[in-house]
Amino acid sequence: MKTTYIRLSIATALLLGTYSCKKGEVSATDMEKYATADSASVVSSDSISSVASMKVKDKQFIKTADINMEVKDVYEATISIEKSVQELGGFVTHSNLNSNVVSEDTYNTSSDNAMLVKKYQTENRMQMRIPTNKLGELLTLINDKKLFLNSRSINAEDVTSSIKYAELEGKRIKKTSENISQLKANKDKVQLDDNNMSEGNQQQLANMDVTDNLKYSTIDIYIKEPKLRIAEIAIINTKNIDNKYKFNFIYSVKEAFVEGYYLIQRILVGLIMIWPVLLIGAVIVYFLRKRKSIKKPEQNISQL
Structure with missing residues (x-):
């Protein structure tokens, strides 16, 4: 070259x-x-x-x-x-x-x-x-x-x-x-x-x-x-350091309580978001029970 x-x-x-x-x-x-x-x-x-x-x-x-x-x-x-x-x-x-x-x-x-x-x-x-x-x-x-x-x-x-x-x-x-x-x-x-x-x-x-x-x-x-x-x-032995801090019971329990609290909040917020569905379901259940209660007296009369 x-x-x-x-x-x-x-x-x-x-x-x-x-x-x-x-x-x-x-x-x-x-x-x-x-x-x-x-x-x-x-x-x-x-x-x-x-x-x-x-x-x-x-x-x-x-x-x-x-x-x-x-x-x-x-x-x-x-x-x-x-x-x-x-x-x-x-x-x-x-x-x-x-x-x-x-x-x-x-x-x-x-x-x-x-x-x-x-x-x-x-x-x-x-x-x-x-x-x-x-x-x-x-x-x-x-x-x-x-x-x-x-x-x-x-x-x-x-x-x-x-x-x-x-x-x-x-x-x-x-x-x-x-x-x-x-x-x-x-x-x-x-x-x-x-x-x-x-x-x-x-x-x-x-x-x-x-x-x-x-x-x-x-x-x-x-x-x-x-x-x-x-x-x-x-x-430095990094593996030993990793094992040392890999799991902390007290800290994990505390975090679990906090996460559980937030989970309850998310569930409540979710229920609030679907309140129309819950209301419609409650109305349907109410009418079904009312219909059952009407049918029972009629059955008793026919048996007599």
Whole structure:
């Protein structure tokens, strides 16, 4: 992914069209001189990789590295690596240390105390920029921290031809700018000059990115611990606390009386709400009883 970004930066720097008369040429030339100076200062003292310290006459390289390894202590290794980067004139752009919890269990040790046991694995993803001439030295220091190296990738992208092409483009851009300056002043010339300045600024920015990538190498590191760690944390026995306050007889009886009182109130309110039904029912019962009382004397008379 880093290589793709670098290639896009170079392509943007070289193919963006017309550029202002002096900026394009100076930027391309300075980029080549800067890269040459950096390459010449590389000392082949890196025993860990010939790619990291590679120096070829008349060649310029953008170098990157990607490392995946296991260490004894992620936190300690992180602090040590970051310190080494600073001492070598580099800087850390990203560091994400994370503890992945695999399991978490609570064990009661007494009626009041308990122990929380966590099993976890710590890892860290880091990205840093280091002066290219210090890349080999930093890789050696990082290698000393490993328990096991899962993978390591070191890339050296040859951008010599791209830098040369940028210089040629600078000369062409200068000529184009001179031709624009000879045009008759009108709205079209203003538009051409404005477009030329805009594209020139974009190319200048892209050239700065390429120069920065030549001066500083990018390293991505992923480190983790090979085995799970265990953390023991003293906590309160919450289960005993729950049992202590789970049921209170006196309080529950008091609440029952209060709830019973409110229940009676709700029943009375309900009866009041249905008073028409109760009244109709009472009237019906009254007439039924009255009718029964009339029928009984008639039955007694017929029997006589």
